[in-house]
Amino acid sequence: MVMSRLRDVEIKHLVALRAVAEEGTFGRAATRLGYTQSAVSQQIAGLERALGAPVFDRPGGPRPVELTPLGSLLLEHANDVLGRLDAAGAAVERFVRGETGPLVVGTFQSVTTSILPTIVGRLREESPDVDIRLRESNDKEAFPGALVRGELDLAFTLDDDWPGVETEVLFEDPFVVVTPRSDLRAGCFPVQDLVGRGLVGYQLTSCQREIEEGLRRVVDGDLDWVFRTDDNLAVVALVRSGLGAAVVPRLAVDVDDDSVAIHDPEPPIPPRRVGLSWKAGRTLSPVALRFAEIAREACRPLQLSGTRAGAAAAVTTA
Amino acid sequence: MVMSRLRDVEIKHLVALRAVAEEGTFGRAATRLGYTQSAVSQQIAGLERALGAPVFDRPGGPRPVELTPLGSLLLEHANDVLGRLDAAGAAVERFVRGETGPLVVGTFQSVTTSILPTIVGRLREESPDVDIRLRESNDKEAFPGALVRGELDLAFTLDDDWPGVETEVLFEDPFVVVTPRSDLRAGCFPVQDLVGRGLVGYQLTSCQREIEEGLRRVVDGDLDWVFRTDDNLAVVALVRSGLGAAVVPRLAVDVDDDSVAIHDPEPPIPPRRVGLSWKAGRTLSPVALRFAEIAREACRPLQLSGTRAGAAAAVTTA
DNA sequence: ACATGACCATCAGCGTACGTGATCACGATG
DNA sequence: CATCGTGATCACGTACGCTGATGGTCATGT
Numbered sequence: 001m002v003m004s005r006l007r008d009v010e011i012k013h014l015v016a017l018r019a020v021a022e023e024g025t026f027g028r029a030a031t032r033l034g035y036t037q038s039a040v041s042q043q044i045a046g047l048e049r050a051l052g053a054p055v056f057d058r059p060g061g062p063r064p065v066e067l068t069p070l071g072s073l074l075l076e077h078a079n080d081v082l083g084r085l086d087a088a089g090a091a092v093e094r095f096v097r098g099e100t101g102p103l104v105v106g107t108f109q110s111v112t113t114s115i116l117p118t119i120v121g122r123l124r125e126e127s128p129d130v131d132i133r134l135r136e137s138n139d140k141e142a143f144p145g146a147l148v149r150g151e152l153d154l155a156f157t158l159d160d161d162w163p164g165v166e167t168e169v170l171f172e173d174p175f176v177v178v179t180p181r182s183d184l185r186a187g188c189f190p191v192q193d194l195v196g197r198g199l200v201g202y203q204l205t206s207c208q209r210e211i212e213e214g215l216r217r218v219v220d221g222d223l224d225w226v227f228r229t230d231d232n233l234a235v236v237a238l239v240r241s242g243l244g245a246a247v248v249p250r251l252a253v254d255v256d257d258d259s260v261a262i263h264d265p266e267p268p269i270p271p272r273r274v275g276l277s278w279k280a281g282r283t284l285s286p287v288a289l290r291f292a293e294i295a296r297e298a299c300r301p302l303q304l305s306g307t308r309a310g311a312a313a314a315v316t317t318a
Numbered sequence: 319m320v321m322s323r324l325r326d327v328e329i330k331h332l333v334a335l336r337a338v339a340e341e342g343t344f345g346r347a348a349t350r351l352g353y354t355q356s357a358v359s360q361q362i363a364g365l366e367r368a369l370g371a372p373v374f375d376r377p378g379g380p381r382p383v384e385l386t387p388l389g390s391l392l393l394e395h396a397n398d399v400l401g402r403l404d405a406a407g408a409a410v411e412r413f414v415r416g417e418t419g420p421l422v423v424g425t426f427q428s429v430t431t432s433i434l435p436t437i438v439g440r441l442r443e444e445s446p447d448v449d450i451r452l453r454e455s456n457d458k459e460a461f462p463g464a465l466v467r468g469e470l471d472l473a474f475t476l477d478d479d480w481p482g483v484e485t486e487v488l489f490e491d492p493f494v495v496v497t498p499r500s501d502l503r504a505g506c507f508p509v510q511d512l513v514g515r516g517l518v519g520y521q522l523t524s525c526q527r528e529i530e531e532g533l534r535r536v537v538d539g540d541l542d543w544v545f546r547t548d549d550n551l552a553v554v555a556l557v558r559s560g561l562g563a564a565v566v567p568r569l570a571v572d573v574d575d576d577s578v579a580i581h582d583p584e585p586p587i588p589p590r591r592v593g594l595s596w597k598a599g600r601t602l603s604p605v606a607l608r609f610a611e612i613a614r615e616a617c618r619p620l621q622l623s624g625t626r627a628g629a630a631a632a633v634t635t636a
Numbered sequence: 637a638c639a640t641g642a643c644c645a646t647c648a649g650c651g652t653a654c655g656t657g658a659t660c661a662c663g664a665t666g
Numbered sequence: 667c668a669t670c671g672t673g674a675t676c677a678c679g680t681a682c683g684c685t686g687a688t689g690g691t692c693a694t695g696t
Contacts, residue, residue, distance in 0.1 A: 004407045004408070004410075004411050005407055005410050005411060005414075006403055006406060006407040006410065007407075009329075009403075010328055010329060011327075011328060011329060051410065051414075052414070053414060053601075054601055057599055057600055057601050059599055066468070066600070068600075068601040068603075069413075069419060069420075069471070069601070069602070069603035069606070070410070070413060070414065070601075070603065073409060073410065073413050073419070074406065074410060077402065077403075077405070077406030077409060077410075078406070080402050080406070081399060081402045081403055081406065084395065084398050084399045084402055085324055085327075085395075085399055087395070088324060088392065088395030088396070088398070088399065089322045089323055089324040089325075090322070091391060091395060092322075092323050092324065092369065092388070092391065092392060092395075093322050093323060095387075095388060095391050096323075096369075096370070096371060096388065101387060101391070102387075150384070153387070281375055281377055282375055282384075282386070283371075283372055283375050283386040283387070283388075284387070285386075285387035285388065288387070
């Protein structure tokens with residue numbers, strides 16, 4: 001921890017040592033390094049003063065200098081150290097270019113199954129060496145804490161903002177009504193008509209609670225939930241089978257799936273706002289910034305909310 | 319080779335980075351490093367200027383600073399580099415103390431079988447980690463070249479001095495006459511008496527040539543060499559068996575061996591001077607200096623030449 | 637709401653350290 | 667013996683880096 005004799009040794013000393021050892025002459029080493037012979041002479045002298053022993057034998061006259069045994073030993077270590085520094089420089093260079101680096105992103109189911117593959121795919125395409133790690137959770141409260149603790153670089157979040165977390169809204173995710181295909185209505189679906197039909201929905205996570213409270217506020221009568229699952233595909237399949245209807249975020253369904261009918265609810269339910277969050281004040285890595293940029297691009301088509309065409313374009317454009 | 323962005327980064331920057339990261343505060347890091355808070359602030363600022371990006375997020379107020387992703391990356395490499403520097407410092411320390419280091423010594427047979435084990439033994443005893451390598455050659459001309467080329471640190475040599483090689487005489491190795499034990503004479507042995515007896519000797523290496531020329535100059539008549547071998551033990555064994563007499567360097571025989579008789583030749587043959595040589599002007603490693611010192615001590619009893627007692631004392635005192 | 641305290645950034649000032657350029661001393665070479 | 671290529675040394679000027687003081691920011695406690 002103290003480096004004893006090397007305490008006053010600087011990188012330039014090691015560089016000079018190497019240059020002189022390779023060139024055989026203070027003057028040529030100086031030229032290579034962009035110094036004068038005098039400077040190199042003083043640098044080596046300083047190195048030897050710090051070590052308390054010479055690193056070169058100067059035969060005098062025009063003969064080249066030669067490493068002492070101590071010089072050889074030190075040179076080996078110097079090459080090692082300088083090699084490490086080069087490696088560090090290269091690593092930093094790749095990092096700031098966004099070519100490498102760790103990136104931990106928090107996500108939740110509907111994002112994971114819809115836009116995330118597109119984003120990750122594009123990022124991996126332009127930077128194959130980035131170490132992307134995903135953590136999925138449907139607990140709204142899990143991510144802000146993880147962000148603040150530094151466990152996550154970025155996280156997809158919904159609505160609320162938390163102290164110490166900055167959020168950029170990516171797009172609005174409206175709720176849609178899914179019914180069997182036979183149920184042909186134009187565009188809007190009066191939510192009042194849901195009363196008396198069987199309903200398929202999610203487990204009572206925060207998202208589902210949001211849906212049910214939203215409906216309760218605008219609907220007369222009780223809603224009849226006949227099945228709950230967190231599997232998006234199962235929900236759609238059960239609707240297709242005629243078991244009932246569903247109210248889900250648009251992101252959760254494949255808008256090109258013609259085996260079911262998709263409608264905008266009437267009156268409309270306030271949409272969820274999907275955002276990208278990070279720890280406030282934290283400098284994001286270049287990879288993280290690039291991820292955010294790609295996410296922004298990928299979500300742009302989704303921002304013109306409501307229309308089915310927009311959503312379809314966004315999700316399939318990979 | 320250029321370290322790109324790390325070109326202006328100095329060791330102190332990495333030390334400061336580590337200290338701040340571990341302390342969480344510029345001020346405490348400054349205290350630990352023996353600087354003022356201002357200095358550390360400027361050092362980190364300089365580091366960030368060199369990198370072109372911040373390494374710490376300063377939340378402001380009394381909250382501790384935190385590494386940015388770039389800072390984390392750099393810190394990993396910094397720990398690596400600083401660890402290497404520590405290792406280098408430790409290695410240098412051990413080296414200058416003479417505890418480690420490579421040591422290549424040139425030797426020849428009679429030294430190898432007599433005083434060398436003593437010297438090597440003592441050195442290994444006080445410095446078990448020294449990497450001692452021996453190279454044996456009976457060619458007188460081999461070692462000076464190897465010394466000058468830097469292939470050897472030290473070499474035992476005989477007599478002549480070579481350009482570019484410095485030599486310190488360790489002791490004189492007189493020639494002795496070896497005869498069967500039955501041949502009881504007091505002290506001196508007239509070499510003239512060798513004529514007409516069978517003689518055992520070495521192959522015609524430079525040493526043996528020296529012996530034979532020396533004898534020819536003082537002896538009337540031809541000498542009869544009945545057997546030649548380079549094996550010291552064989553020479554003595556053949557003398558013991560009565561095959562003949564031998565003239566050998568005293569170092570080549572065990573002076574305590576009572577199965578043969580050992581005499582000083584009359585007239586005396588000029589003794590060989592055994593020396594320790596090294597490349598002129600070359601700084602010797604601490605291990606090499608210690609080796610030379612031990613060799614000097616070990617050979618001191620041999621310097622009082624001629625007497626059997628002196629030689630015996632030197633060789634057996636390990 | 638306000639004062640307090642802990643923290644970092646910035647500034648001016650100053651000493652030192654470092655590189656330059658000139659000169660000296662040395663040894664090989666012809 | 668003169669020359670040349672070498673490293674060491676010196677005086678000099680600049681520039682860098684540290685200090686000490688000050689100001690701004692944010693959390694905390696009353």
